[in-house]
Amino acid sequence: MFLNQLLEEYKETDDEKEKLQLFKEFTDRLWKSKYSFKKYKKYHTFNVSETALLHRQELIELFNKYNEIEYTVCKSFYNKRLDSIDYIRVHLNNTYGYLVDKDVYFNKxxxxxxxxxxxxxxxxxxxxxxxxxxxxxxxxxxxxSALSEAEIVKMKSINKKISLTFSAYKKLINSYLERIFNNYKPVHEYEQEHGWEMRIVVDGWSEDNYIIKYFCRSLTGYMRDYARDQRGFKKKDKIISCEKCGSLIKKNRNVHKYCSPCAKRINILKTIENRKRNKCLK
Known part of the structure; x- marks a missing residue:
């Protein structure tokens, strides 16, 4: 069953049991998709040529030490065409990796x-x-120096993530999916209300493409709002990153650069330095 057929049936029926069954059919297929959340290792590698290094032993040893740099990525791209529901699953995987998982999706x-x-x-x-x-x-x-800086950037990225187990994430997403099902408007209905005209420029386009976009945009918005709420921010708050640790903070004034813990540590260090300086001047 295509997504548009499933959603049409869900929208047209007044039978709550049938609605529940259709929704369950969708979520079962979504979470049982073979395109699950997967992480794997990648490497920046190069072969060390002793000849190219003019047989300089110190350079050979140096580059042999750093000729394989490991990092973790989330599987997010697939060469073959996926089923409509699998595109939504891949989007959910990416969202979890970006907002939650502490091994992937760091600052570029x-x-x-x-x-x-x-x-x-x-x-x-x-x-x-x-x-x-x-x-x-x-x-x-x-x-x-570069690898040390990379670790700092990594920790700053991790500090922006929220804490959420994947099982809790699934439960949360299911609650959003129910809203998405209930708020769904078919293409023709959307056109009538908003005056939008579909312009099909790609062969093989179907209403499922419209639905995939609707699901992904809605889920992104819901998760963005959830992450903001978990961090204790309001929608109108201006959010910046702490220059020291990378944690997200609310900007209260123009000179606001650090989160409270970092600001406290910086002030303590400044106080210690000032005391040492004043002691030397006496």
Whole structure:
């Protein structure tokens, strides 16, 4: 049964038992989809050529140490065409990864920094081939600094996530799906109310495409609101990231840069430094 048929039947029937059965049919298929939430390891790798490094042992040892950088990703792209309900499941997986899971979906700067050893390697090879002087300590300093910065970016990203088990997430999503079912308007009804005209420009387009978009947008909005509420914010609040730890905070004034715990630690450190400075001046 296509999604549009299922939703049409749900909308047209006044039998609550039938509504419940149709809704259960949908959620069962959704959560039993083979496109479940999956994480796997990826690597930034490169082969270390002793010849290209002019057999400089310190450079060989350095790059052998960093020639395989591991990171975790969430399976989110599929080459083959999916069933309509599977597209919704993949969207739910991505939403969970982005808002909740602490292993994936970090700031893009994190992933850029992880490539530093590989970039430095090819940069060194080019420099050596051009007869330039290469300082191994400087190269190592660049790599260590970048990977340390990557960990900071990672922790800032994690601090923005909310706490929610996947089982609790499923229960929450089911409550939103029920609202989505009840609020659903078929294409023709939506056109009549809003004057919107469908312009089909892709072969194979069906009403299910409209439904997938409706589901995904609605679920994104519901989860965005849920995450905001869990963080203790209101809809009108202006949200910024703490410059120190990355936690999301409400901006109260122009000079507001840090969350309360970080601001407290920074003030303590400043006080200690000022006392030391004043003591030295005496």
């Amino acid at each position: 700067e994190y992933y850029r920094l992880l490539i530093t050893p590989k970039r430095e390697y090819f940069k060194v090879i080019k420099a050596l081939s051009n007869g330039e002087v290469v300082d191994c300590e400087e190269v190592e300093k660049n790599i260590v």
